[in-house]
Amino acid sequence: MAVLDRRHFVRSIAVAGAAANTQMDLRAAEAAAPPDVTRTLAAWVVRSRAADLPVAVHKEATRTFLNWVGCALGGSREAAVDIAISALSPFAGPGQATVLGRKERLDVMHAALMNGMSSHVLDFDDTHLRTIIHPAGPVASALLALSEYHPISGRDFLHALVLGVEVECRIGNAVYPAHYDAGWHITGTVGPFGAAVATGKVLGLTEQQMMWALGLAAVQPVGLREMFGTMTKSFHPGRAAQNGLVAAFLAAKNFTSSDHGLEAKAGWANVLSISCNWDEIIGKLGRNYQISLNTYKPYACGVPLHPTIDGCIQLRNQYKLTADQIERVELKVHPMVLDLTGKKAPQTGADGKYSVYYAAAVALVTGVAGEKQFSDKLARDPAIIALRDKVSPVIDKSIHEDQVRIAITLKDGRRLEKFVEHVISSVQNPMSDEQLETKFLDQADGVLPAVQARNLVGLCWNLEKLDGAAQIAKAAAA
Amino acid sequence: MAVLDRRHFVRSIAVAGAAANTQMDLRAAEAAAPPDVTRTLAAWVVRSRAADLPVAVHKEATRTFLNWVGCALGGSREAAVDIAISALSPFAGPGQATVLGRKERLDVMHAALMNGMSSHVLDFDDTHLRTIIHPAGPVASALLALSEYHPISGRDFLHALVLGVEVECRIGNAVYPAHYDAGWHITGTVGPFGAAVATGKVLGLTEQQMMWALGLAAVQPVGLREMFGTMTKSFHPGRAAQNGLVAAFLAAKNFTSSDHGLEAKAGWANVLSISCNWDEIIGKLGRNYQISLNTYKPYACGVPLHPTIDGCIQLRNQYKLTADQIERVELKVHPMVLDLTGKKAPQTGADGKYSVYYAAAVALVTGVAGEKQFSDKLARDPAIIALRDKVSPVIDKSIHEDQVRIAITLKDGRRLEKFVEHVISSVQNPMSDEQLETKFLDQADGVLPAVQARNLVGLCWNLEKLDGAAQIAKAAAA
Numbered sequence: 001m002a003v004l005d006r007r008h009f010v011r012s013i014a015v016a017g018a019a020a021n022t023q024m025d026l027r028a029a030e031a032a033a034p035p036d037v038t039r040t041l042a043a044w045v046v047r048s049r050a051a052d053l054p055v056a057v058h059k060e061a062t063r064t065f066l067n068w069v070g071c072a073l074g075g076s077r078e079a080a081v082d083i084a085i086s087a088l089s090p091f092a093g094p095g096q097a098t099v100l101g102r103k104e105r106l107d108v109m110h111a112a113l114m115n116g117m118s119s120h121v122l123d124f125d126d127t128h129l130r131t132i133i134h135p136a137g138p139v140a141s142a143l144l145a146l147s148e149y150h151p152i153s154g155r156d157f158l159h160a161l162v163l164g165v166e167v168e169c170r171i172g173n174a175v176y177p178a179h180y181d182a183g184w185h186i187t188g189t190v191g192p193f194g195a196a197v198a199t200g201k202v203l204g205l206t207e208q209q210m211m212w213a214l215g216l217a218a219v220q221p222v223g224l225r226e227m228f229g230t231m232t233k234s235f236h237p238g239r240a241a242q243n244g245l246v247a248a249f250l251a252a253k254n255f256t257s258s259d260h261g262l263e264a265k266a267g268w269a270n271v272l273s274i275s276c277n278w279d280e281i282i283g284k285l286g287r288n289y290q291i292s293l294n295t296y297k298p299y300a301c302g303v304p305l306h307p308t309i310d311g312c313i314q315l316r317n318q319y320k321l322t323a324d325q326i327e328r329v330e331l332k333v334h335p336m337v338l339d340l341t342g343k344k345a346p347q348t349g350a351d352g353k354y355s356v357y358y359a360a361a362v363a364l365v366t367g368v369a370g371e372k373q374f375s376d377k378l379a380r381d382p383a384i385i386a387l388r389d390k391v392s393p394v395i396d397k398s399i400h401e402d403q404v405r406i407a408i409t410l411k412d413g414r415r416l417e418k419f420v421e422h423v424i425s426s427v428q429n430p431m432s433d434e435q436l437e438t439k440f441l442d443q444a445d446g447v448l449p450a451v452q453a454r455n456l457v458g459l460c461w462n463l464e465k466l467d468g469a470a471q472i473a474k475a476a477a478a
Numbered sequence: 479m480a481v482l483d484r485r486h487f488v489r490s491i492a493v494a495g496a497a498a499n500t501q502m503d504l505r506a507a508e509a510a511a512p513p514d515v516t517r518t519l520a521a522w523v524v525r526s527r528a529a530d531l532p533v534a535v536h537k538e539a540t541r542t543f544l545n546w547v548g549c550a551l552g553g554s555r556e557a558a559v560d561i562a563i564s565a566l567s568p569f570a571g572p573g574q575a576t577v578l579g580r581k582e583r584l585d586v587m588h589a590a591l592m593n594g595m596s597s598h599v600l601d602f603d604d605t606h607l608r609t610i611i612h613p614a615g616p617v618a619s620a621l622l623a624l625s626e627y628h629p630i631s632g633r634d635f636l637h638a639l640v641l642g643v644e645v646e647c648r649i650g651n652a653v654y655p656a657h658y659d660a661g662w663h664i665t666g667t668v669g670p671f672g673a674a675v676a677t678g679k680v681l682g683l684t685e686q687q688m689m690w691a692l693g694l695a696a697v698q699p700v701g702l703r704e705m706f707g708t709m710t711k712s713f714h715p716g717r718a719a720q721n722g723l724v725a726a727f728l729a730a731k732n733f734t735s736s737d738h739g740l741e742a743k744a745g746w747a748n749v750l751s752i753s754c755n756w757d758e759i760i761g762k763l764g765r766n767y768q769i770s771l772n773t774y775k776p777y778a779c780g781v782p783l784h785p786t787i788d789g790c791i792q793l794r795n796q797y798k799l800t801a802d803q804i805e806r807v808e809l810k811v812h813p814m815v816l817d818l819t820g821k822k823a824p825q826t827g828a829d830g831k832y833s834v835y836y837a838a839a840v841a842l843v844t845g846v847a848g849e850k851q852f853s854d855k856l857a858r859d860p861a862i863i864a865l866r867d868k869v870s871p872v873i874d875k876s877i878h879e880d881q882v883r884i885a886i887t888l889k890d891g892r893r894l895e896k897f898v899e900h901v902i903s904s905v906q907n908p909m910s911d912e913q914l915e916t917k918f919l920d921q922a923d924g925v926l927p928a929v930q931a932r933n934l935v936g937l938c939w940n941l942e943k944l945d946g947a948a949q950i951a952k953a954a955a956a
Binding site: 258 | 570661662696701704709713724730734736745
């Protein structure tokens with residue numbers, strides 16, 4: 001439910017930047033596919049050099065990776081991950097790679113599956129807003145597991161991560177929204193391309209092999225939107241990572257596939273989407289990078305709540321507010337907020353994710369809104385309940401979906417106001433490095449000792465200079 | 479090429495039996511899906527008992543299995559299988575299960591992948607003519623690998639095989655031809671359902687778990703028709719087997735999925751097909767069995783050549799013909815035969831698969847048309863070349879696609895005639911047990927010692943009475 005809503009929300013705020021994407025897609029679909037989409041993409045990937053990447057792209061890749069590691073730690077003790085490890089480890093190979101935040105070591109393929117699952121299971125991972133792809137899951141999960149088997153320098157790791165994200169998001173741009181609207185969970189259907197390209201680059205595939213890897217990825221899409229709300233949703237990016245690795249390793253040994261897996265009449269795009277804008281895949285390659293458009297969720301709940309949480313935390317910190325000072329919290333919100341998150345008296349942490357009353361209160365009291373702030377314990381906390389009941393949201397049609405207008409009246413008569421114009425984690429207002437680090441440490445809390453978590457953050461920021469990215473995997477084991 | 483052609487051929491001969499399938503599909507698509515397709519199917523599978531199966535169904539399941547084992551042996555030394563084992567065995571787990579016809583033992587999942595590939599790589603496996611699904615590949619590959627890890631009696635094995643084939647073919651019936659025409663390789667897209675149901679039955683899944691297994695299978699379709707002619711085609715049924723096993727093992731540990739994976743708006747059928755006849759999935763469950771409609775290819779080449787080969791072998795055996803007796807071979811054939819298999823002077827065995835001249839000659843000389851009869855050596859054999867040049871096919875529009883009219887003139891002046899009304903391996907004219915056994919032994923030749931192959935045939939025929947189906951896997955190791 002939360003995710004479906006998120007989609008509509010995200011699409012409307014993304015449309016301005018995407019320049020009427022839908023119409024472009026439909027026009028493009030009328031034209032025949034260019035004959036060499038797969039080859040053009042493969043050739044570009046094979047020729048790309050780490051030195052080609054702008055510094056800002058490298059930086060965003062580091063932020064993407066750090067956020068992904070934190071999410072994988074945060075989700076590592078969820079039931080879905082426990083079950084998957086228990087069900088599949090009897091078939092796993094040598095302990096080649098780390099399951100982040102846990103003590104188990106599995107073969108590269110199974111480690112990629114588990115890390116892809118844990119990084120997505122709390123719906124707290126990164127988002128490419130234009131397509132709602134969660135780009136890191138499939139790509140970083142495959143790459144990091146691979147790094148413990150096949151050494152990868154930090155610099156090459158970041159380069160491959162950028163390429164994998166580029167390819168999956170470009171393919172996503174080409175078929176969005178038709179492909180998503182049809183019911184595919186796009187992260188799992190484009191993810192195998194991203195994982196195959198990233199790991200194939202590291203394995204040194206030739207252009208021909210890279211084309212085959214794309215073809216092998218094309219036949220292994222994963223994920224239907226019907227599974228949202230079940231454990232199977234988190235399986236999608238994990239299996240996508242695994243499928244991409246399988247594709248790359250097979251192609252590296254000259255397992256043949258089509259040279260036209262993307263564009264052929266019975267190829268991926270035509271079979272999985274009623275429209276495709278081919279230029280989105282092969283136009284301006286290397287002139288811009290999709291990872292620059294990646295965003296990170298600051299709060300462990302649906303996007304409609306984010307502006308309110310954002311503004312409440314800002315006011316709390318600016319005025320050093322405590323709950324007992326507050327008389328009244330008035331919110332002017334977009335109509336969707338009450339539609340989707342209008343529960344007045346949530347009884348559990350999970351219910352709290354559907355309550356703007358609870359979200360405002362917990363943000364004001366704790367200054368954070370990670371997974372831990374949506375616990376059953378806090379949902380029953382008298383101080384939070386008292387404050388929750390002082391929150392009065394009203395609909396204001398002039399308020400955009402990524403905005404909120406907050407007015408807090410204090411018991412001493414002061415009135416504090418905050419207008420959030422662009423919620424944090426939009427492309428216009430990204431999370432700062434510090435905020436990403438705070439999110440990371442909050443997710444690692446209870447999974448890794450604090451000293452280990454701080455050390456791991458340092459390694460992530462320093463990834464570009466590491467001799468081996470595998471250091472990070474090893475440092476993330478419980 | 480051969481396979482695409484085969485599709486058109488098969489569809490036209492299957493239409494009579496399928497009662498204007500296309501129109502039924504389109505009408506059905508206008509109606510909303512019944513609310514509980516997944517539950518109905520799961521409940522039926524969970525309640526089904528081996529004793530419910532008619533004897534003839536058990537018998538056909540045995541024939542399906544024997545044919546599949548032979549095909550897996552026959553394909554076991556192909557390059558695609560060599561490469562896949564080489565590329566993926568570094569990640570494989572304990573040597574739990576046999577790769578048929580080889581010495582490697584891999585974990586259950588990888589063994590299923592390899593056996594699924596080898597059984598399909600020569601395009602010589604079984605066919606459900608109405609949908610062109612190759613039913614055994616995904617289901618038997620998953621089941622046999624599982625039997626070496628989780629003991630399965632021969633009787634339970636056959637029962638699970640029947641159920642798996644039933645589910646994959648029913649789902650295929652519901653979406654064929656729209657789904658196939660869209661570009662999906664149907665064996666790989668319905669295969670995960672078959673494998674999940676068969677192995678889930680053996681693992682004792684509850685109704686709820688079986689629904690989840692179907693949901694997990696739904697998110698893992700494999701295969702695009704664009705890959706025909708490449709190694710990736712054989713990957714499809716193998717990966718489908720593996721995906722079904724993953725689904726069953728996860729569901730067995732209560733990994734949750736949707737209860738409506740098949741029929742939901744964003745479920746498998748609506749996302750992967752523009753039409754679906756739901757009644758084909760849940761109507762008359764247990765009143766007929768799709769495995770009864772399974773057919774086996776007698777010849778290792780495209781279907782258009784089969785009537786000619788069939789008739790030539792019959793004449794050869796009936797009159798104990800030798801090549802030097804023959805003056806002239808006249809064929810009246812369907813127009814497609816010359817369109818698709820009109821090469822007059824093939825230089826290689828692979829080319830021979832596109833030559834009705836060569837096919838008639840090799841059938842008359844050897845009495846067989848297995849993979850070995852399409853070798854480079856035989857394509858250059860002077861006796862076969864001499865006879866090949868005496869073959870004169872002419873188009874006759876009164877000849878149906880599964881027919882041929884043959885007239886052989888001997889040097890002594892005799893004229894021998896044969897009209898093939900229904901080619902062997904149609905549902906109307908199935909291969910006999912003896913013919914299946916001959917095909918099996920021909921495929922095993924060069925892979926297993928003759929004594930071992932004969933023993934293995936005996937075990938396959940006797941499967942129903944075996945305490946453990948795993949015996950067969952072990953007896954099929956090189």
